[in-house]
Amino acid sequence: MKESAGGATATRTVPFHRPSFDEREIEAIAAVLRSGWITTGERAAEFEQRFASYVGASHAVAFNSCTAALHVALAAEGIGPGDEVITTPYTFVATVEAICYLGATPVLVDVDRATRNIDPAAIEAKITKRTRAIVPVHVAGLPAEMDPIAKVAAGHGIHVIEDAAHSLPASYKGRRIGSLSRATAFSFYATKNLTTAEGGMLTTEDPELAARYRRMSLHGITSDGWKRYRLGGKWFYEVVELGYKYNLTDVAAALGLVQLEKLDGFDGRRQELAARYADGLGAHAELMLPACPPHMRSAWHLYIVGLDPDKARVDRAAFLQSLTAQGVGTSVHFIPVHLHPYYAQKLGHRRGDFPNAEAAFECAVSLPLFPAMTDDDADHVIRAVGRALDGKSS
Numbered sequence: 001m002k003e004s005a006g007g008a009t010a011t012r013t014v015p016f017h018r019p020s021f022d023e024r025e026i027e028a029i030a031a032v033l034r035s036g037w038i039t040t041g042e043r044a045a046e047f048e049q050r051f052a053s054y055v056g057a058s059h060a061v062a063f064n065s066c067t068a069a070l071h072v073a074l075a076a077e078g079i080g081p082g083d084e085v086i087t088t089p090y091t092f093v094a095t096v097e098a099i100c101y102l103g104a105t106p107v108l109v110d111v112d113r114a115t116r117n118i119d120p121a122a123i124e125a126k127i128t129k130r131t132r133a134i135v136p137v138h139v140a141g142l143p144a145e146m147d148p149i150a151k152v153a154a155g156h157g158i159h160v161i162e163d164a165a166h167s168l169p170a171s172y173k174g175r176r177i178g179s180l181s182r183a184t185a186f187s188f189y190a191t192k193n194l195t196t197a198e199g200g201m202l203t204t205e206d207p208e209l210a211a212r213y214r215r216m217s218l219h220g221i222t223s224d225g226w227k228r229y230r231l232g233g234k235w236f237y238e239v240v241e242l243g244y245k246y247n248l249t250d251v252a253a254a255l256g257l258v259q260l261e262k263l264d265g266f267d268g269r270r271q272e273l274a275a276r277y278a279d280g281l282g283a284h285a286e287l288m289l290p291a292c293p294p295h296m297r298s299a300w301h302l303y304i305v306g307l308d309p310d311k312a313r314v315d316r317a318a319f320l321q322s323l324t325a326q327g328v329g330t331s332v333h334f335i336p337v338h339l340h341p342y343y344a345q346k347l348g349h350r351r352g353d354f355p356n357a358e359a360a361f362e363c364a365v366s367l368p369l370f371p372a373m374t375d376d377d378a379d380h381v382i383r384a385v386g387r388a389l390d391g392k393s394s
Helices: 023-035 042-055 066-075 094-101 146-156 207-216 225-229 250-281 316-325 341-347 355-362 375-389
Strands: 059-063 084-087 105-108 131-134 159-163 183-187 200-204 303-307 364-367
Touching (some): 023 250, 042 250, 059 066, 066 094, 066 159, 146 159, 316 375
Antiparallel strands (some): 183 200, 303 364
């Protein structure tokens, strides 16, 4: 690595994300291709079983995305037109999409400014006779406050379905996310802590619900293709309910199985990098570092800092531009749902309706954080942030 006389890095670049693969993933996928069976089969079933065991759930059902998993989890509860589902505006739009797919109404609740997660104290006021479920989102890998959320839900006889797209392998009060609620949906998208390129999972403690999730993931039929087409399988099947085409392939599951074996190592490295960032950035009063209460363990899917508008000498646009010029990849998470034109019109919201979510978004910057980052990479980001805060780009 070369540095200029002023200390600025001249050649190092740190992308926002880089997937962590080696020959084990390549060989696992090749083995599936050589097997002659590439769609949902033995590898997907094994992935489900091992994943359930890992998070401490009784059952897991694989899907081709977290969005599909959320859709099925809500549909399995019979949610439809006229029903309301409470969730947060501070999320990727897929959370709200899944509710809208069913003709139900998303009811947004503002977030806690420090954690960016849904504010449990604000949920009660949004519950009506039409409320059927609460969908908390564990933003950036930090669990939402699940105990008060569960208490409110139980008091009104409604279900909790967690959007855990970011939170593998996070924990809440010593229990892994995925073992706490009626249903929990995970994402294995390309940038996630465990990836199958595209994919998702639903966990539950209810065996009948798991069986229904599995049927609904594949057209609502009583027998999947692996059972029908393998030697000795029976061709007959029946469609017993409305289903979807949401199954995960064995090719993707093979990738997931290897990633799952590596997940503890990935998580350990993320924890180290998050601690290094906290140490290196903590002296900057202009930055609001991500919170992690002691009763939680974040998965550190994202490392989101806030640029304090009252203390920072640069605005976010200039800050981001400086980091880019210094070879640091960044992103912004998330534009609140109600600020997107489609949802502003559909839900009837306007700027100012959810001030905490809006304030959190307007100052948010996501820094690189992935297992393949070296300590030198992290230190380069830390130095670049310091220069960006000073209004420098080199």
